Amino acid sequence: MNIFATKRAASARLAFQLSPVAAGCAVFLSALAGSVYAQDTTNTANAVANTDTAPAVADQADAKQPVNTSGVSTVTVTGIRQGIEAAISIKKNSTSIVEAISAEDIGKLPDQSVAESISRLPGVSAQRGRSSGKAAEISVRGLSPSFNGTLLNGREMASTGNARSPEFDLFPAELMGSIVIYKTPDATVVGQGLASTIDLRTVQPLDFGKRTVAVNYKKSRLGVKQRDGLPEGDGDRLSLSYIDQFANRTIGVAVGLTRYEETGGAQSKFNSWGGWVADFQDPRRPTDPNAKVKTPGGFGYDTEVNSHNRDGAFASLQWRPNRNFKSTVDLFYSAGETGTKKTGIEAAVGGNSAGTYDPNGVLSNYTINSANVVTSGTINNWVGVVRNHYEGAEDDLKTIGWNNELKIGEWTTAADLTWSKATKQSSRYETYAGLAGNAPKDTISFSGFDGGNFTQVKYTPGMNYADRSVARLTDVMGWSGGVSSPQAGYLAMPYIEDEVKAIRLTAKKDVAWGPIVATTYGFNHTARDKSRTGDEGRLVIPGGNPYGAAAMPGSGTTMAGSSGIMVASWDPRGSLGSVYELAGKVDADIYNKYWDVKERISTAYFMGDLDGELFGLTYRGNVGVQAIHTDQTGGGYAIDRSRCVGNTTATCPAMRVTDGEKFWDVLPSANVSFDLKNDQMLRFGLAKVVSRANLDDLRAGQNFALNSSGPFQILNGSGGNPHLKPFRAKALDISYEKYFGKKGYISLAGFYKKLDTYIYRAPRAFDFGPYVTPTTPLPVGGPFAGSTMGLMTQPMNGDGGNIKGFEVAVNVPFSMLTNYLDGFGVMVNHSDTKSGIELPEIGFDNVNGDMVSIPLPGLSRKVTNLRLYYEKNGFQIAAAARKRSNFLGQVSDYQDNAQLTFIKGETIVDLQASYEFQSGWLKGVSLYAQAQNWNNAPFLEYTTDPEKPTNRVDYGRTYHFGVNYKF
Template sequence: MNMTAKKRDELAARQRLAFQLNPVAAGCAVLLAALAGSAFAQEAPAAAPAATQKADDKKDEAKKDDDKVQTVVVSGIRRGIEAAISIKKNSSSIVEAISAEDIGKLPDQSVAESVSRLPGVTTQRSRSSGKASDVSVRGLSPSFNGTLLNGREMASTGNARSPEFDLFPAELMGSVVIYKTPDASVVGQGLAATIDLRTVNPLDFGKRVFAANYKKSRIGIGSGLPEGKGERYSLSYIDQFADRTVGLAIGLTKYDENGGAQRKFNSWGGWTPTMPYQGKDVITPGGFGADTETGENNREGMFASLQYRPNRNFRSTLDLFYSSGYTSLKKTGLEGAVGGNSAGGYDPNGVLTNATIVNGVATAGTITNYKGVIRNHLESADDDLKTVGWKNEFKVADWDMVTDLTWSKASKLSSRYETTAGLPGNATTLDTISWTGFNGGNFTDVKYSTGLNYADRNVVKLTDVMGWSGGVSSPQAGYLAQPKIDDEVKALRLNGKTALEWGPMQSGTVGLNYTQRDKSRTGQEGRLVVKGGNPYGVAGIPGSAVETAGTTSIQVAKFDPTGSLGTIYDLADKVDADILNKLWNVKEKVTSLYAMGDLDGQMFGLSYRGNVGAQLIHTKQTGAGYVVDQAKCTGNTAATCPAKYVEQGADYWDVLPSANLSYDLGSEQVMRVGVAKVLSRANLDDMRASNNFNLSTSGPYPILTGSAGNPGLKPFKAKSFDLSYEKYFGNKGYISLAGFYKKLDTYILRVPRPFDFGPYVTPTTPLPATGPYAGKTTGLLTQPINGDGGSIHGFELAINVPFSMLTPMLDGFGVMVNHSDTDSGVELPTAGFPNVNTSSVKIPLPGLSRKVTNLRLYYEKYGFQVAAAARKRSNFLGTVSDFQDNQQLTFIKGETIVDLQASYEIPSGWLKGVSLYAQATNWNKAPFQEYTVDPNQVTNKVEYGRTYHFGVNYKF
């Protein structure tokens, strides 16, 4: 007893010291000390008999085998639900999971849609397609998630670290697990969550399985525009050979979609200028862009898994994943300034006439000198992702060892054709534009009409309409950008686990993970100039097609710009500070050492299990890019805009302690506690070394200003605490209530900060001549920096039960419903986000919807499967890609989306194994809507209509 008291005193002293050093480490120490004290009080004088130990070993093996079987999915809604519940129930951490209802069949059309139905998880729809794309967990933006494939980090085709979910066809996924609390053995963690996409393991199946699927789609139903169509094919094959020592799984999928037309309207951020009319200033619409868009999306995907297990002491698994796709978006529409000042060098100011004024607002009117720009743009991209992983599991003495090699490479070549048509720059007779129904804020409801017929090819021509690139000296009748992303990830992981007999610690794991990443953005951009050399040159618009400009009733000439380079246009390569700022290369070397102990014991009369551990991470990073002195950038060629290629970097250490405990409260009730320190690394483009600057005279005094990336940028960091209560009903259902709190220690902000441009200033660089910065090289540089954080907290309620638990009369019926309420104390300065227009100086945390609710009702019996689902999220600050391929923040209005599905599986006869199904997504035709300040004043609206899917599946 004296020795036990001494140990307790030592542990208490360590606890106090840990608390002084690190609150999260202190939390882990408190848990560990309490567990150790409980263990010392239970110390037995003698070891367990050998027979008992062998029996326990057999129980452990049986449990491991049972866990493997529970993650295997066979068929049906209930099987998918029960497999997901089993993953959640048996995890030591707080996780959410989905599992395929059948081989190659997640509950929805995409991985993103499926995970968006989980508690605390939601998605942002793509502005261009209307499909779920970016995944947010617990109110944090998608960049805060770590995304893994079979536990491995992957390359990506965008600026972010994690790959887009569109690259993972749902048919190739067996399950998805979202770690809301990490443990020390999970690499590639995210601050919000770690999303692990999992394919199947062939040796976990008891027999050969073959499944084939065909699906046909109708897209854009009820939008009032031409429909789109699509076809999807998938094939899955799983088998075992050589007395079940060799396993093989292959999955293939292919789909082709030609999206239905979408009507879009953008009010230029809700711009409402004032114009003089009859001696008074009145409010008018500022301008708009209205497009009708059609998309194409083709993808081929493949995964293969080859396993070899000659005995229980060795298993080798080779995983291959490949995804290749082509996407395109054709835009046809009209844009131009209505009121206010001109929108280009060839656009004179207009005059307001024939106006109706109500409370200072021109509810109707006509403006002269209008120059409309017909847009026929084509945005396309070819991408591919290749990932190879080789994992070996074997025993060395008392150690279970794992080696895992990963190679992943992604590339994406984009092309953005922009063409302009209308009246040439030297036109003297211009147009008029009229409107009705304007009240000062209902931008998407205003009706417009023009004096000219923009569908008449005798009137409108391909030309430099506005002089946007400088006019006569630099004509621009269009634009072509071809950026290319390349990303390569190489990783090695070594892991060892052994049994321990130290109090409640039953086993210990130590490991090392080394990841090397090299990502770059290259490419070229240039002006499209009408052939012939005339700066006011015009060319006829090919074809005879016409289109309605978005939600307006205005008809415009339509053509496909593919092939126009060389026949209609010449390309004038363009180099300027903005273009060079988007070219970069980032390299990372991350070494992670980790140790974790698995716990199993009793405390306060309650059985518990869990883990405690830590990661020690060393990061060495290098960012490269171009520095441009804009004073020396006198043109838009390489010769007239010289740039200097620079590299900078940093290296640093991080310590991430974590602990997870699951208490058995009896009657299948579990209380889970998780405490950890977590991080998310910055987006790679934020770590570029690009830098451009000039002399700004627009403020109160002259000063050097610039913008840049930050090669020394460190990760977002937070301390997290999670508490969850879960009541299970076998694997049939559960009820859970969870709360969480994250203290953000550091948040990456884009803010102006004092900076000395001395190393980049040349004798020709103009310096401030007056004011406090006269003659000085110091100024303000806007770049991402590590600033102070804030906090985020919330709760999640989930109910997932079959109604047969209430009464046998409702056998076959069930419900899945969850609700999350999240709040944040984080506010970001608008100065760092110039494209967010708001009357406030602060903006909320990007990706945060205060309230998110999901509901899924289903019925499954006698071969029939019917489900209706709805997901609702409140207003949030989202991320979209602008016309220059830059990611920008925008306020997105809350939405409710309803999906339906039904299927029937033939139970017997020669068609046994065949199932027919139908699905409808976005049944309620919810639009995508953006706003600037007031959610009731929509500034950008996209209508998608419904999508129908019809298919047949065959499995044996």
């Protein structure tokens, strides 16, 4: 669609409890109540509340959590250290290898999202969103975020993205009671991931000891201390919760409401189109075609402002008339709107044309160094584009669940029904302003270029692009073909809908089968239907004149990033009809984004709980197996590019196609924990694990054409793969843990994953025969003359390779050393991960085209987290830092496609301080202040050299000030 953009691109253990909803708000309720909620044991009798500051721990039958937290009873929460102790209890008493974080950890950390909170755990790292600067995706043990299974109270949820798991910004940190990351699964975990399974947990109203009402207000300042002095943003958060019990504690009710509105600070962004250096004709030897000098290829400077609004509502009703029966109904609703307003200027600098209306440039007033790099100069016949874009989305997530638990004799049974639906309506306005296609061109001067320092070059246009008589809304470049197809902007409105229905039946019984002391039998069936549709097309100026131009509404001006160049600015929302007309468009690339996927997954499982003694050492654990049947169907469109001569349904005909696959997976697992005495544990985990492909990879759509650019002609295409199998691996884990009561611990863990299959993009032999028509050009001459055989680039299953690494964690209070340091403590962890896999570069647009292979996406070799804290007499102070090394991340491109890009390692520093009144009429009131990204770390992308970034985003600091009152 846009040659500039092209340059830039080149250079589900579903528990039988219904609570994604509960997750959202009960957790929210938890944090507001200032309580930590640890999940308890298989003993139902433990679910009795007994403190006035925290609920009693729910029994495992109550929560049906995947982890066995036998031995964890009531936790009274008063601060950071109690939160740490609750998390340690979960970790210590689990029969699997897990990491945990509790409500006090979350509520007292300077974190706003689940992703930020769990990124501090060993072996966990977060990728910041390119636009928002907030932690958006989570990698565990160096694996891509798509390798994680994400559950809410043990259940899978619908999602609003292409991936399976919901986006973490649906779950603010204050909504979480506890979070457990399973690094080794057991047979009852449905919806597991190859890297980990992340279980977001909430509590239910009968877990509370008394009526609890809490209210919280927070005021935020965003984008503070920006590098370029750009305007700051602000935000407001308000939350309210009510929890109560009636009828002699046989009925419990919880209701929560939350709302936040946030406008981010202005962000400075720079893009060098992948570090593109242009070969320019040497002006000193104009007649020698081989005489070339180097200039910057192109640039994009932008100022972005993000906005986030979200409303959440939660309700839970529980009925427990006796010890043998309990029924729970949960409802959760989250609706939000996000938006990014982008204003900037973009242009080619090198001598070649970057659009139909962009002539080749002419270099003058130049300085050339000994390496033939033009360090400064002026380009004539230059065309710049002022961009005012808006990318926004409205999403909602609705979940309803009904869970019933019944104890019949020696059996404990449960039935759970789940319904979850997510929708997301996006809109992407692109508008272009500048000189009309038939107008005289401008000049641009640049200086300070050394061949690689793209972020430091100074550019000066000849005209004033803050002047609305210069920056007019028009087809500046002729990107869609010029006179025959004017394009003064672009509008895309993708729509995603995802629906998940599940039923789960379980039964558990104590037995005496040697080392097996209890057995669990279960069946889960999940039906998922997801689709992506949406209209898009060119924005044109009415009147029929291909060179038509319109005045830009308003009078605003903005500096384009850190360029120093002022440009005219406006908000294009609502301009369809008042400023522009829409020329609807469909072509091969657009059809490729229309898809639907249906999945029917049935899982039968058995697990035995272990308890015994071996070589004088007591042990406990579990052994089991899952048998999973998958029936998947992908839909889409097949397009013969030779017949796609326009951008309408008549001029680009498409064939609706569907295909699918059925297969079985059998997943054995075993976890054993040995008690080495003196609070020491040695754990082993062995399992076969899977991670399912992203849903868009399962689409059946494809497009193809005759490729004549190689040594011989051949049909060539790209698309999805509805026959795709999951990532499959055999995993071995070992962990040594030394605990100091409930106060702290140290641990050392190692892991090895042997990949049996993985998913990558590459060309393969493919017969296009079912899709060719009599008019389809076939190869003439060469080995494929007249053949319908060709190459299809699509997601495929590869085999071989491994992932291995180790993790070290220390979590101790300094009072263990001396009472003089009572209140102080430290949490530090480090992980080092290596991959024996390199994927072929072909098919990934945002990596360097000269590379033969790329590393495993999401893999950071080294990740380190540090947190120092002090808590005493109502005061709480903490400083935290997280550091990760360079990695291959994933971003969304200008066409809403996920692309890979190299991201430079970073260190993020956060601070917080709070005071809770201990007595008097203000008792129950807490005041707090938090600072995120205190060191103002930028987001840097690069192509080959991390020291030469090609894309930079500055976010500034974020400050939060708030008050919490609980009674």
